[in-house]
Amino acid sequence: MTSAWPPGLRLGGAFVQLLTTVLIARSLGAEAAGIYFFWAAAMMEAGQTATFGLDRLALRQVPRLQDVSASVGEFLASVRTAALLLSLVLAGGLCAYSFWVQTDVPRPAWWYLLPPVAVLGVAFTMINGEAMAGMGRPVLAIVYRHTIAVVALLLMIALLAGRLTADLALVAYTIAFALSGLGALAGPGLRDLRPKVNVPELAELKQLLGQGFPIFLSGLFAGLAMLIPLALLERTHPGDEVSYLTTALRIFVLFDVLAKAVHSLAMPQLSRAAVVWDLPRLRSIYGSVAMKGLGILGLPALLVLVLSTSVMEVFGADFSGGSQALRILMVFGLLSLLLGPAHQVLLMVGRTRRMAFFSLIHFVITTVLAFLVVPRFGAAGLAAVLGFGIILEKVLYLGFALRVAKHGRGSIAAGKEGEHD
Numbered sequence: 001m002t003s004a005w006p007p008g009l010r011l012g013g014a015f016v017q018l019l020t021t022v023l024i025a026r027s028l029g030a031e032a033a034g035i036y037f038f039w040a041a042a043m044m045e046a047g048q049t050a051t052f053g054l055d056r057l058a059l060r061q062v063p064r065l066q067d068v069s070a071s072v073g074e075f076l077a078s079v080r081t082a083a084l085l086l087s088l089v090l091a092g093g094l095c096a097y098s099f100w101v102q103t104d105v106p107r108p109a110w111w112y113l114l115p116p117v118a119v120l121g122v123a124f125t126m127i128n129g130e131a132m133a134g135m136g137r138p139v140l141a142i143v144y145r146h147t148i149a150v151v152a153l154l155l156m157i158a159l160l161a162g163r164l165t166a167d168l169a170l171v172a173y174t175i176a177f178a179l180s181g182l183g184a185l186a187g188p189g190l191r192d193l194r195p196k197v198n199v200p201e202l203a204e205l206k207q208l209l210g211q212g213f214p215i216f217l218s219g220l221f222a223g224l225a226m227l228i229p230l231a232l233l234e235r236t237h238p239g240d241e242v243s244y245l246t247t248a249l250r251i252f253v254l255f256d257v258l259a260k261a262v263h264s265l266a267m268p269q270l271s272r273a274a275v276v277w278d279l280p281r282l283r284s285i286y287g288s289v290a291m292k293g294l295g296i297l298g299l300p301a302l303l304v305l306v307l308s309t310s311v312m313e314v315f316g317a318d319f320s321g322g323s324q325a326l327r328i329l330m331v332f333g334l335l336s337l338l339l340g341p342a343h344q345v346l347l348m349v350g351r352t353r354r355m356a357f358f359s360l361i362h363f364v365i366t367t368v369l370a371f372l373v374v375p376r377f378g379a380a381g382l383a384a385v386l387g388f389g390i391i392l393e394k395v396l397y398l399g400f401a402l403r404v405a406k407h408g409r410g411s412i413a414a415g416k417e418g419e420h421d
Contacts, residue, residue: 009139010261013147014254018314020154021250025243025315027157027164034239035105035166037246040173041230042094043115045223047122047177050087053215054079054208055123055130056347062134063268073193076131078208080197083123091116111167118174124181125149132189136268140189142261149180214352218343221356221363225389229370233382236375244322245379247315249386252329255301256336262293263341270348282345290340297337305330325383332387342397354400362393 025033058079065071094115098107129145132138156172157164185196234242266289273281304311308330309323346355366389373381 009142010146010258013142013150014258016147016154017150017250017254020150020157021247022315023154023157023161024164024169025247025319027161028166028169030240030243030316030318031238032166034234034242034246036169036173037250038230038234038242039094039166039170041246041249042097042227043118043173044122045227046090046094046115047087047119048126049216049219049223050090050119050123051079051083051126051216051219052086052209052212053217053219053352054082054212055126056215056219056343057212058127059130059134059344060348062131063136072131072135073195074198076127076190076193077195077198078204079127080124081199082205082209082212083127084120084197087120087123088116091119094119107167111170114170114174117178118170121174121177121179121181125177125184128181128184128190134268135189137189138261140187144180144184144187144190146257148183149176152176152179211352214356215347217356218352218359221359222393225359225363225366226386228367229374229382229385232370232374233379237378240318240321241379244312244319245325245382247312247319248322248326248329248379248383251304251311251326252333252387255297255304255330255333258297259293259337260341262296263289263344266341270344273348282348286340286345290338293340294337298334301330301333301337305334322379324380328380328383329387332391335391336394339391339394339398342394342401345401346397351400351404355397358393358396358400361396362389365389365392 024036028036058076061075062072065075095112098105098112098115125145129141132141132144153172153176156175157169160168160172184190230242230245233245266285270282270285270289273285305327308326309320312319312321312323312326343355346352366385369385369388370382373385377384
């Protein structure tokens with residue numbers, strides 16, 4: 001029951017998110033909804049990349065700094081500063097793509113204010129949520145990372161229902177994540193931490209970015225492994241294909257984040273076991289949390305697989321064309337649940353450079369396969385490519401973790417981050 005509370009709250013938020021997606025899809029239709037879903041996915045991926053991997057570093061470091069609240073506040077402030085700077089850079093790239101590449105979609109001048117605000121809001125939301133998970137407050141982590149944003153988005157979409165356009169839907173998306181990313185700073189757990197944002201000394205910033213850089217590369221390659229194939233689909237197929245894939249992908253990602261909610265309960269213990277390289281305890285924690293994720297989410301994932309056509313038709317009768325993509329993704333989703341939180345185990349034992357290397361392999365293979373498969377098979381082909389890439393990366397992570405365990409060496413235990421990478 002304790003393990004079910006965080007995913008239970010996340011699932012409640014997922015129903016809100018589902019309702020919001022249905023309202024958007026039915027109000028805009030498949031063609032216009034494809035524009036919104038494309039840019040919402042792009043801003044989300046850019047925001048996650050803008051954390052520079054420091055949100056996941058916070059998941060590891062906050063449990064170790066938690067006894068000294070001032071240290072936690074200073075660490076998180078430096079993390080937010082780095083995310084702010086990178087958000088502006090990545091948002092500029094999205095604006096450039098919109099202005100020079102996607103010229104067939106007209107948009108007003110004010111539209112170009114949306115990517116910087118949305119990307120920054122997503123980045124702060126990710127950082128604040130992971131900080132709460134590191135503090136051992138997984139329910140509050142879900143509220144900050146998801147609940148605030150989806151509830152705010154639903155309310156705005158409902159208010160705009162009769163006048164909704166793809167651009168107005170993106171305005172609502174941007175405001176929702178701006179509220180989520182900044183509002184949490186005044187909430188429980190973060191309210192008393194000072195400062196909120198700072199400019200760290202050059203040596204401190206260099207050390208922080210050095211620790212985060214391999215994790216950033218891992219996130220960057222994962223984001224590119226999503227965005228480049230999605231852009232290829234958007235360039236080679238009609239907008240309804242984009243809607244099919246992005247809608248099916250939202251359902252697939254929902255199970256991934258629900259699994260992370262289950263796994264988040266064990267992250268403080270996993271971090272503390274890793275810092276002293278307690279190998280038997282690491283194995284016990286990992287096996288237990290993987291089985292909890294599969295036990296709680298396996299049956300619902302199987303039901304979505306079997307009822308994929310009915311699930312897609314919830315978004316509108318014309319979305320039934322995406323049922324094949326959803327079935328393919330859910331097969332890989334079940335495999336992902338079985339493999340457990342592979343990314344976190346290498347993070348906790350300090351093998352971050354190896355994480356980046358495996359993510360690069362994931363990116364290269366996914367991109368090559370996308371150019372071979374997507375032009376011919378469309379959304380269903382891209383679903384297979386994305387699912388295969390995700391499972392391949394997890395297998396690489398776990399294979400390396402088993403090799404490390406066999407040799408009995410821990411980079412953190414040795415006192416040097418990534419020493420044996």
